[in-house]
Amino acid sequence: MAELVLNAVDKIYRTKKKAVHAVKDFNLTVKSGEIVALLGSSGCGKTSTLRMIAGFEDVSNGTITLGGKPIHALPPSQRGVAMAFEAYSLYPPLTIGDNIAFALKAAKMPAAEQQARVKAMAEMLEIDGILNKYPSSVSGGQQQRASLGRALVRQAGLYLLDEPMGQLEPQLRAVLRGRIKHYLREHTCTTILVTHDQTEANALADRIAVMEGGVLQQFASPAELKARPANLFTGTFIGEPPMNIFDATVESNAKTVTFHVDGGTVLSYPASEFSAALLKQLVQNPKVTLGIRPYALHAGKGPITGKVVSCQWLGDQTHVAIEVGGRTVVSVAHERIREKPGSDLSLSVASGDLHIFNRDSQSAMAHGGILA
Amino acid sequence: MSQLSLRSLSKSFGTFTVFDKLDLDAETGEIVVIFGGSGTGKTILLRLIAGVEEPTAGTISIAGEDAADIAPEHRGVGMAFQNFALFPHMSAAENIASPLRAMHATEDKVAAGVAKAAKLLKIDHVLGHAPRELSNGQKQRTALARALAAEPRILLLDDPLRNVDAKLRFEMRLELPRLLRQSGATVLYVTQDYKEAMALADRIAVLAGGKFVQIATPEDIYLRPATLGVARLFGDPSINTLDTAIATDGASVNVAGKPLSIARDYKAHAGKPVTFGVRPEAVSLATSGMTAEVMAVTPLNERVVLLLTAEGGWELLASLPSTAKVPEPGSTVHLAFAAEGTHLFDKATGERLHG
Amino acid sequence: MDHTSTLEKLIRGVLITLVVIFFMFPIVWIFLMSFQTNESILRIPPSVVFTPTVENYVALVTGQMKTAAGSLQLNFMQNLWNSVLLSSASVVIALILGVPAAYAFARFKFRLGEDIAFTLLSFRFAPPLLVLLPLSLYFKTLGLTNTYVGLIWVYQLICLPLILWIVRGYFEDLSPDIEHAHRIAGYSWFQTFRKISIPLALPGIAAAGLLAFIFAWNNFVFALVLASADKQPVTVGALAFVTASGIQYGQIAAAIIFSIVPTFVLAMFAQRYLVEGLSLGAVKG
Numbered sequence A: 001m002a003e004l005v006l007n008a009v010d011k012i013y014r015t016k017k018k019a020v021h022a023v024k025d026f027n028l029t030v031k032s033g034e035i036v037a038l039l040g041s042s043g044c045g046k047t048s049t050l051r052m053i054a055g056f057e058d059v060s061n062g063t064i065t066l067g068g069k070p071i072h073a074l075p076p077s078q079r080g081v082a083m084a085f086e087a088y089s090l091y092p093p094l095t096i097g098d099n100i101a102f103a104l105k106a107a108k109m110p111a112a113e114q115q116a117r118v119k120a121m122a123e124m125l126e127i128d129g130i131l132n133k134y135p136s137s138v139s140g141g142q143q144q145r146a147s148l149g150r151a152l153v154r155q156a157g158l159y160l161l162d163e164p165m166g167q168l169e170p171q172l173r174a175v176l177r178g179r180i181k182h183y184l185r186e187h188t189c190t191t192i193l194v195t196h197d198q199t200e201a202n203a204l205a206d207r208i209a210v211m212e213g214g215v216l217q218q219f220a221s222p223a224e225l226k227a228r229p230a231n232l233f234t235g236t237f238i239g240e241p242p243m244n245i246f247d248a249t250v251e252s253n254a255k256t257v258t259f260h261v262d263g264g265t266v267l268s269y270p271a272s273e274f275s276a277a278l279l280k281q282l283v284q285n286p287k288v289t290l291g292i293r294p295y296a297l298h299a300g301k302g303p304i305t306g307k308v309v310s311c312q313w314l315g316d317q318t319h320v321a322i323e324v325g326g327r328t329v330v331s332v333a334h335e336r337i338r339e340k341p342g343s344d345l346s347l348s349v350a351s352g353d354l355h356i357f358n359r360d361s362q363s364a365m366a367h368g369g370i371l372a
Numbered sequence B: 001m002s003q004l005s006l007r008s009l010s011k012s013f014g015t016f017t018v019f020d021k022l023d024l025d026a027e028t029g030e031i032v033v034i035f036g037g038s039g040t041g042k043t044i045l046l047r048l049i050a051g052v053e054e055p056t057a058g059t060i061s062i063a064g065e066d067a068a069d070i071a072p073e074h075r076g077v078g079m080a081f082q083n084f085a086l087f088p089h090m091s092a093a094e095n096i097a098s099p100l101r102a103m104h105a106t107e108d109k110v111a112a113g114v115a116k117a118a119k120l121l122k123i124d125h126v127l128g129h130a131p132r133e134l135s136n137g138q139k140q141r142t143a144l145a146r147a148l149a150a151e152p153r154i155l156l157l158d159d160p161l162r163n164v165d166a167k168l169r170f171e172m173r174l175e176l177p178r179l180l181r182q183s184g185a186t187v188l189y190v191t192q193d194y195k196e197a198m199a200l201a202d203r204i205a206v207l208a209g210g211k212f213v214q215i216a217t218p219e220d221i222y223l224r225p226a227t228l229g230v231a232r233l234f235g236d237p238s239i240n241t242l243d244t245a246i247a248t249d250g251a252s253v254n255v256a257g258k259p260l261s262i263a264r265d266y267k268a269h270a271g272k273p274v275t276f277g278v279r280p281e282a283v284s285l286a287t288s289g290m291t292a293e294v295m296a297v298t299p300l301n302e303r304v305v306l307l308l309t310a311e312g313g314w315e316l317l318a319s320l321p322s323t324a325k326v327p328e329p330g331s332t333v334h335l336a337f338a339a340e341g342t343h344l345f346d347k348a349t350g351e352r353l354h355g
Numbered sequence C: 001m002d003h004t005s006t007l008e009k010l011i012r013g014v015l016i017t018l019v020v021i022f023f024m025f026p027i028v029w030i031f032l033m034s035f036q037t038n039e040s041i042l043r044i045p046p047s048v049v050f051t052p053t054v055e056n057y058v059a060l061v062t063g064q065m066k067t068a069a070g071s072l073q074l075n076f077m078q079n080l081w082n083s084v085l086l087s088s089a090s091v092v093i094a095l096i097l098g099v100p101a102a103y104a105f106a107r108f109k110f111r112l113g114e115d116i117a118f119t120l121l122s123f124r125f126a127p128p129l130l131v132l133l134p135l136s137l138y139f140k141t142l143g144l145t146n147t148y149v150g151l152i153w154v155y156q157l158i159c160l161p162l163i164l165w166i167v168r169g170y171f172e173d174l175s176p177d178i179e180h181a182h183r184i185a186g187y188s189w190f191q192t193f194r195k196i197s198i199p200l201a202l203p204g205i206a207a208a209g210l211l212a213f214i215f216a217w218n219n220f221v222f223a224l225v226l227a228s229a230d231k232q233p234v235t236v237g238a239l240a241f242v243t244a245s246g247i248q249y250g251q252i253a254a255a256i257i258f259s260i261v262p263t264f265v266l267a268m269f270a271q272r273y274l275v276e277g278l279s280l281g282a283v284k285g
Helices: A046-054 A096-106 A111-124 A140-152 A170-186 A198-204 A222-227 A232-237 A276-284 B042-050 B092-102 B107-120 B136-149 B166-183 B194-200 B218-223 B228-233 C006-033 C038-042 C055-062 C076-107 C113-122 C128-142 C148-173 C176-184 C189-217 C221-226 C234-241 C249-280
Strands: A004-014 A019-030 A035-039 A061-066 A081-084 A158-162 A191-195 A207-212 A215-220 A244-252 A256-261 A266-270 A287-292 A298-313 A318-324 A327-333 A344-348 A354-358 A364-367 B004-013 B016-026 B031-035 B057-062 B077-080 B154-158 B186-191 B203-208 B211-216 B240-245 B252-255 B258-261 B273-278 B283-286 B290-300 B303-310 B315-321 B332-337 B342-346 C064-067 C070-073
Touching: A004 A046, A019 A046, A019 A215, A035 A046, A035 A198, A046 A081, A046 A158, A046 A191, A081 A140, A096 A111, A096 A140, A111 A140, A111 A170, A140 A158, A140 A170, A170 A198, A170 B290, A170 B303, A170 B315, A191 A198, A198 B290, A207 A222, A207 A232, A215 A222, A215 A232, A232 A287, A232 A354, A244 A276, A256 A287, A266 A298, A276 A364, A298 A327, A298 B166, A298 B194, A318 A344, A327 B166, B004 B042, B016 B042, B016 B203, B016 B211, B031 B042, B031 B194, B042 B077, B042 B154, B042 B186, B042 C176, B077 B136, B077 C176, B092 B107, B092 B136, B107 B136, B136 B154, B136 B166, B166 B194, B186 B194, B194 B218, B203 B218, B203 B228, B211 B218, B211 B228, B228 B273, B228 B342, B240 B252, B240 B315, B252 B273, B283 B315, B290 B315, B303 B332, C006 C249, C038 C249, C055 C064, C055 C076, C055 C249, C076 C113, C076 C148, C076 C189, C076 C234, C076 C249, C113 C148, C128 C148, C128 C221, C148 C189, C148 C221, C176 C189, C189 C249, C221 C234, C234 C249
Parallel strands: A035 A191, A035 A207, A081 A158, A158 A191, B031 B186, B031 B203, B077 B154, B154 B186
Antiparallel strands: A004 A019, A004 A061, A207 A215, A244 A256, A244 A287, A256 A266, A287 A354, A298 A318, A298 A344, A318 A327, A354 A364, B004 B016, B004 B057, B203 B211, B240 B273, B252 B258, B273 B342, B283 B332, B290 B303, B290 B332, B303 B315, C064 C070
8 A cells, every 4th residue: 555646747649740749737736545547538548647657658748656655657567556447358368357357366376265256256246147257248337347356356555447337237336336436445545547428436535627629727625626616627527417607707896796698697695795805806807707506506496498398307307408598598496397398498596606816727616706 | 089099009029028018108299218227228219110120010000190000211210229320421410401302301491400410400500520530429419410310200309318428418407408399299208317317307117127117297107106126216315214014003113122213104115125215315304203314325416325324234325405503433323314306115025005 | 558668669660661672672673574585584683783785675566575595476465454444344344233232242142042152152152163174174165265254254263252242231330210200202123222322332332343354454364275376365475485495484574564554553543432431331330
C-alpha cells in the first residue's frame, strides 16, 4: 500500500509530421488506500496517463513515484502494479480460475491459500460457477469480471482498473460497484480507475480527476465536483442529466440582484442572499453564464415559464423538459410528476442553487451566492 | 381496427426458435416499445414487419390487410437501424430523398420533403455531406429523417439511440416523443434501455424467452410487473430479492428467521414459497425494524445507493435521494420497506402474487 | 516503444533493397535484352554495355523474323490481339455471370449452395491437363476446337471461380441492413442490387476482374491444346521463337515487353480500386 505521486508529467507523441501533446503538466497525488478515478471523454489523455503509470508508455517529462520510489523508468513488471484491462486480456489457454490464480501461482503461494483466495474473489464477482470454463466460452461481462478478479486478487502496491465495468450486465452493476468498493476499502487498495462513465466514477471513487484535452480540469470528491465545479467544462460534464446553461446579464442594487437571461427570463433574488465580495465581482463582470442543475429546478410557481416538451417518468425520477425562449430546459424530480406535453409550466430555482461562471474565462465565479 | 397487428407470429432458424406465437396490436399513432435483452429477437421482429425477412408462422396485418404477400417496398413502412445503415455513396440529402424518389415524386416534392425532414431533425446544415463526414449523432438523425421522409404508416425504430453518446441520447429521448407524434405513424421502438422504454412508450411489450411476458403501460410494468423477470429488467439498481415463504397468517414473510410484515394480505397463498422483492428506492432508513450493516456507499446521480448486509446475510441495495442523511460505511442502520415497491413472486413460476 | 534505432532503419533499408533487386532484376534484364541482338545477349561474359537496336520490335510488328537460317513468318501481332480478345471477353462474361452468382451465394442460403460454390472453386485445384483431355474430344465433336467461343468458354474455368469467390466476400461484408433500408425506402430487389449492392462492391469487383484478367492472360496450356496458330494467344505464340537455328532471345524479350503492356496499363488504371478494395474488404461495415 503506497502513495502514488505524478509530478509534472507530460506525454508527447511524436510522428514525422507533428507532435501531439496528449498529457500536459499533470500533477496528481493519490493517497495510500485512496480510490481515484481519471474521468474524461475519449482522447482526454486518461488512457495515456494510465499507460504511463503502468509502464506501457514512457513519460516524456516529469516523474512518477510509488511509495516514495521513482517508478517511471522501471519496466512494467517491476512496478508492483496490478491491472485490469478494458479488453479483458485473459489468457485464452487457461481456465477462468487459472487466469485469476495466475499471479498467485507465479508468487509461489501455497495451493490451498490460492484456492481459497480465488474462490472468495469469484464469489464476490459472481463467477464462481464458471471457474472451470475457458475465456472464449463465457460472455463478455463474465470475461470482464474475471479480468477484474485477476487484478484484484493480487498483492500489489497499486491497482489500475481500465474501464473495468463497461461490459457488465446492468442488473449486476450496482451490487458489484458496492462490493468492489467495499473490497478496495477493506484491503486499503490504492486504486486508479480510468473511465469515461461518470456514474462509475461517482459510485466508486473517493476523488475524481476530470481530464479534458490532456489537462487536469479539477481533482475533487464527487460531492465537491457537483457542488463546486471549477469551470464550465466540469460543470456541464459532471451531472446526469447535464446542467442547464444560460447566458445572463446581471443587474444589482442594494436590495436585489437580477439576472436577465437571454431569451427573456428574469431571475430576481434579494441581495442579502449573495456575499458582498460576489456582489462586487458581479458589478465588475455583469456578463455571466448561469448553470442550474436539473434537480435544482422545481416545478410550480417560478420565473422560468414555458411549454412542456415532454414529461418522462422513469420509476424513481421524473424528467420534465420545457421550451423556454426557443430552447429546452430540463428539470428532474425524485417524485412522479404528471404534465401533459404542450401545457404551460413554471419552474423556480433558489439562489443557493445557482452556479455562476465568467463568460469569457469560463471559470467558476460563485456557487450558491458565495465566491468560488 | 388496429394499424398493425401480429397474430401467433413465430420465427425460428432450423431448430432454434427465436420467438413463438407473438400477438400484438398497435393503434394509429401509438408508440409501442419492444423491450428485451440482447438476443431476444427484437430486431428480427422488426425485420419481419418490414418484410425483409419471412416469419415461420403467423400473420402480420397492416391496416387490416395481410402483409404476407406485400413486398417490403410496398408496405408503407419506414425503418431506422441501430447501425444507421445509411447509403455510403449518397449524400445525406440523397439518403433522405431516397424514399421520396422511389415514389416518383416530382423534384419539387422531393426537395420539400427533404427540407421538412431535415429541419425537424436539425440537420439542414449537413445535407450535402457524405455519411462518412457526419458525426454519429448526425448519422442517426439522417437515418431518422430518411425513415420519416415518406410519411410512412408504420415506423420501425431499431434501437436508434444505441450508438450515440450519452448526452445526445438524453436530448433525443426528450425530443423524440414530440417528433413521433407529429409524424402520426404507428411506432414500434426497439430498445434494451429500460429508461428509454419508460420515457417513450405508450405501451411496453417485454420480450423474453421468445414470448411477450407483459404488454402494458410503463406505469403498470414498473409498479405491477407481471413476473420477477420483468421486475428485474426495469429499475436501476435492480430489484432486491430474497427467497422465503409466506407465513401461515398470510401477512408476513420470513426474513432471517424473523417475520417481516407485508402491507397486503396474501391469505390465499399462505405457506407458499415465494421470492420477496423490494425495489431499492422503496428501502428507507428507519429508527427501528430490520437491522443491516452498511457495506459501501455509492452515489448514483442524484441518489445514493447503499450496499447493505441485513440480518441473516441478506445482501440488498437501498437507493436514497442524496438530500437524505447518508450513513457511513460500517455503521448499522434500521430498514423500512415501502409497500409500493414491495412484491411477492411465486417461487416456482416467477409470477407476481396478487394480495 | 515508439522509436526505432538507426541500426534498425539501416537493416530495414538493406532488406528492402534486396527484395526490390530480387523482384525487379528479371524485368529490368528482359527490358535490356529486348534492345539487343541475339549475339550480344549470348556473349560471355554478359555485359550491360551494348548498342541498342529496335530490330526485335520491328520483327514482331512486321512479322518478318530474320534468323541465321533465313527469314521466317511470324504472327505475333495476331497472337497479341488474340490474347486481348480472349482475356477481355472471358473477364466480361465471367463478371456478367459471376457477380450475380456471387451475390446469390453471399446473401441466400439455398440447398447445395455451399457445394455448388465449392465445386466451382475446385476447378482451380484440378490440374488443367486432367480437364483438357476429355474436353478436347468434346470440342472436336462440337466443332469448338480452334474457335474464340470455345476458348472463351474454357477460360471461364479460370475466371469464374476467381470472380465468384472474391466478389462473394465483398458482398458478405456489406451490411444487409443497408440493402434492407433501400428496400424499405421503396425499391424493388433488382433496383437495390443495381443501386446499392453493385456500387458498394465495386472495388472488390474491380480487383477480382483484374486478377481474372491476369490469370487469363497468362494461361498457356488451354490455348496450346485447343487452338491452332491463328487463335493462339501470346503465351503460346512465343513458342515460335524457338526456331531450327536457335532460340531468338531478343525477340522473346521484346515479345514479353509487348505482352506485359496491356496488363500493366490495366493494373495502373485499377490500382486505385485495388488498394481501396483490398482495405475495404478487411473492415466490417
